[in-house]
Structures are given as C-alpha cells and as structure tokens.
Amino acid sequence: MNHLAHLFFAQPTVQSRVGNLLGDFARGVKADELPEAIRRGLENHWAVDSYTDQHPEVRASKALFSSRRRRFAGIALDVLYDHFLIIHWADFADRRRNAFVGEVYTDLEQGQELMPPQMARVVERMIRHDWFTAYGDLQQIGFALDRVAERIRFLNNFDGAVEEIEAHYGELEAHFLRFFPDLITHIQDRAIETPMNGPSGESWPWIRYNPGQR
Numbered sequence: 001m002n003h004l005a006h007l008f009f010a011q012p013t014v015q016s017r018v019g020n021l022l023g024d025f026a027r028g029v030k031a032d033e034l035p036e037a038i039r040r041g042l043e044n045h046w047a048v049d050s051y052t053d054q055h056p057e058v059r060a061s062k063a064l065f066s067s068r069r070r071r072f073a074g075i076a077l078d079v080l081y082d083h084f085l086i087i088h089w090a091d092f093a094d095r096r097r098n099a100f101v102g103e104v105y106t107d108l109e110q111g112q113e114l115m116p117p118q119m120a121r122v123v124e125r126m127i128r129h130d131w132f133t134a135y136g137d138l139q140q141i142g143f144a145l146d147r148v149a150e151r152i153r154f155l156n157n158f159d160g161a162v163e164e165i166e167a168h169y170g171e172l173e174a175h176f177l178r179f180f181p182d183l184i185t186h187i188q189d190r191a192i193e194t195p196m197n198g199p200s201g202e203s204w205p206w207i208r209y210n211p212g213q214r
Contacts (some may be wrong), residue, residue, distance in 0.1 A: 001183075002078040004132050005085055007104050008093070008207075009048055009187050011037070014111040015102060016193060023049065025119035037150045037193075038114065044192045051186050057179035064168040069161055071126050076161045077172075078143055084176040086136040092180065093207060101132045137171075138162065 003021060010020035019041020022029065030037050052058055052075070062073040069076070089097040105127045114121045127134075134140040142162030165172060184207060 001052050002082040003126065004044050004135065006048060007072065009044060010041055010083065011193050012103065012107075014107045015038065015042075015114065017107045018095050018111040018114045019208045020045050021108070021123070022115070022119065025116050025122070028115065035114075044190075046188065047190050047192055048183065048187060051178075051183060055179050055182065057175040057182075060176040061172050064171060065161075068166060072161065076145055076165065079141055079190075080165055080172060081176055081180075082132075083138065083141050084173055085180070088177065090185070091177075097132075101130075119145045138166070140163070144189040 003024070004186070006020045006023065009015055010016045015037035016033060019034070019038035022038065022042050023045030026042060029042075034042065055159065058077065062070060062075055065071055065073040085092070086097065108123050109127060112123060115123065131144075134143070141160075142165075145161045188207075
C-alpha cells in the first residue's frame, strides 16, 4: 500500500503517523531503538503490506498487467490504491477527507525531526504539492508512476503504466473494493497499536466500515 492508505490505518498522533509512514523509508532503521509509539506504527505498516501482498484480489489485480510491466505491478497498485481510497473515501471513513488530510499534513510537519532525512524530504514535497488531493486525478497517478520509472536504475518498460490502468480501470476498482474491507478487518483484529477510542468506545472511530455491513 502507498502513503495515504498507511496513514489511514495510523492512530491520530504524530508518532503513530510517522511510524506508519516510516516503513517506506526504513532501510537502515533499527526498529528496536525507536520510541515505542513509532515502532508500533512501523509494525502496523508491515502488517498492512504483508496482508496486501498475499490477498487474492491484489494478486488478481497484478495479473491484469501485461508481461512487460507485471514485474512492477505491485508498485503501480500501491499508488493506484491511494487513488481508489481517495475517490471512495466516504465509503470507508466518517471524517471528511480534506479534514483528515489537513490533520495528517500538520502532524507529519511537526514530526519531521523524528524522520530519517530522505523521509523528511519526501514528506516536505508531499505537503507542498498536496499529493493526497492530486492522487484523486488519474492523470496525476500516471505522472507519479512515470517518475518512479525514471528512478529505476536499469532499463525497464514501466513508463506509461497508466495506459494499462485505464484499460482495466473498472476491474482494478472492483478488486480494490473487495480487498480493502478485508484489510480493515485484518488490521482491526491485529490491533498492533492501542486504538484511540471514539465517543461510543469503538476503535478507529474515523473508519466507517465494519464487518456486519457485508
């Protein structure tokens, strides 16, 4: 999963949000030396990624990509799933997306001293260019994936991946909508981070979905 999805599963604190995002920048980081709240956030990130990688709907999504791009299908899906989370936000969250994103940006800005330098630089660009609004536009997803292709240090066929996303958009969206509720249930059941409780005592009060809805 990509940045927004990981932050969706974080607790509403600076350290949890830093930890849940840290998994994408954790090379060289010694987890056992982190503050507990950040370490638990990092473990939550790993749990999200591990479950995502083995889920049948995600595997079916990867199979829709042509052989020339399938090697990088996981990268494409990470970014695309942020797009689907944005456009289906009201199906999964009680909080307005703009309010959630604004709070996340504020917490990440406050937590930059807790981040490795590379992560802090990426977060600064994320906030400055408002990635979590931009990713609602499929064209911006295409631009983001092309930038990833440029950073790959060997010849590849990943550029233009958005063309395959456009060709299978409906199928990819359907796979996401079947997968994401399962991910919510899994992370709620794991309860790696101590949940913050809402007024009625429920965990993750900003998450709308519950298993009884199916």
